[in-house]
Amino acid sequence: MKFRRSSRLVDMTNHLLLHPQHLVSLSYFAEKYDSAKSSISEDLTIIKQTFEQQGIGTLVTIAGAAGGVKFIPLVGLDEAKEVVRELCGVIANPDRLLPGGYLYLTDILGDPRIVNKIGKIFASIYSNRDIDVVMTVATKGIPLAYAVASFLDVPVVIVRHDNRVTEGSTVSINYVSGSTKRIQTMVLSKRSLKEGSNVLIIDDFMKAGGTINGMINILEEFNANLKGIGVLVESEGIEERLVDEYISLVKLTDVDVKEKQIRVSEGNYLTYLSKIEIQDEMGEE
């Protein structure tokens, strides 16, 4: 069946969006639409321009016989700032305050649209770090981890606090929770992580970083490489942070349970996002 350009553009856009980071050969499109490769190239130029203008991402073209085109989802600085500003506003709502100074974030993490926006920001930041797998710990971090993984087109592995029969044989470690100083256990299914994998750790909340530090310890058991740590909210004013390098979108600067006040500011993500934009520009020259 012959396709007109307009139909090709719609279907190619859908295909590229569904397969981020995935190399699609021009022949694939040429055959699917029964069109000349030169027409496909022109289509891709239009898509690339629109994607870049609209902040959807970019297309990277790889020349040669094994070449093709790859959609890289990217979030522009302005869009990321807007998402984070929105998040800050929502998170600062004093109704979120729970006993013990904890925050209720379940509604935010339960909204796929917000979660996908957050996921795209992290995927943008880590898209050039050769990530093989996104790791998180049950339960709260799971939706964020899947959102990031979808945009990076990699699988998710979930570390658990308990041992379930459905996980098969597992590796378990003990770690010290940073804030409560209690000893806890973490378990990961042996089959779920290949040796030498490049891992991005994603979680919803980081206080002292004990849980994330636990995941780093588990990575060592699998000889896997830590390639990055992304958290939605970090809590400031921690005496001793167990984790050094991480990216946060929102920073909790002050929680006053008595006065029912939550103060938040932007996290450190901007530093990293700006770096990427500069790198990209340099790469294009």
Added chain:
Amino acid sequence: MKFRRSSRLVDMTNHLLLHPQHLVSLSYFAEKYDSAKSSISEDLTIIKQTFEQQGIGTLVTIAGAAGGVKFIPLVGLDEAKEVVRELCGVIANPDRLLPGGYLYLTDILGDPRIVNKIGKIFASIYSNRDIDVVMTVATKGIPLAYAVASFLDVPVVIVRHDNRVTEGSTVSINYVSGSTKRIQTMVLSKRSLKEGSNVLIIDDFMKAGGTINGMINILEEFNANLKGIGVLVESEGIEERLVDEYISLVKLTDVDVKEKQIRVSEGNYLTYLSKIEIQDEMGEE
């Protein structure tokens, strides 16, 4: 900025795919692209045709001042069959067999691409049931629930087995596990589900249905309405099923631990998917 048709098609496709089930007014597009509504209508006709031809879904147009266009993700029968056939093949692999006749599904549930395909099938089936929220139980069902919810554009609520401080006040119920007959507890954050919500329950695995039955009991505590139950894998040969109406993609017909054999067949989803296709066709006449 004026947009050419080709750029509009790319950007509109992206916008519609990102906002399933969401009514977008023609004025929104007309203003964004500084184009006449008649041109936007023509664009939408092209997109609708391509979406339908390619099995991406359909566009529903609502006339009038409050009208607009809505993208409904749909999976065609053939595509659904292919996905399920693939799943059956993967699940029947004897390496999945765990002690006690359990199956290792973690890798399947860890792959966002597979999870999204499954999510789209369930969203297709339930897209006309006015779902307000997707419910699942921690941990394994979470990725599936988010995938379905993304395509339905509704939030997810997660029932837990334990009580966490970050959930705020909760409602908890006791239920009897169908297969082990043990009494277990289920907990749901009070804030997370509004009274009268229409709920779709999604889970990865159903044996006797005790866990799902527990979720149904929790729905009653919230005066919420059960609108459907979707499971990835159901286990056949259960003496007494606690749940009546559900949709499954894969049916486990026989697990022989000694012979290391897993037998699977297609679940009952086809019955429902065919019904929808027929309804749709009738609706168009």
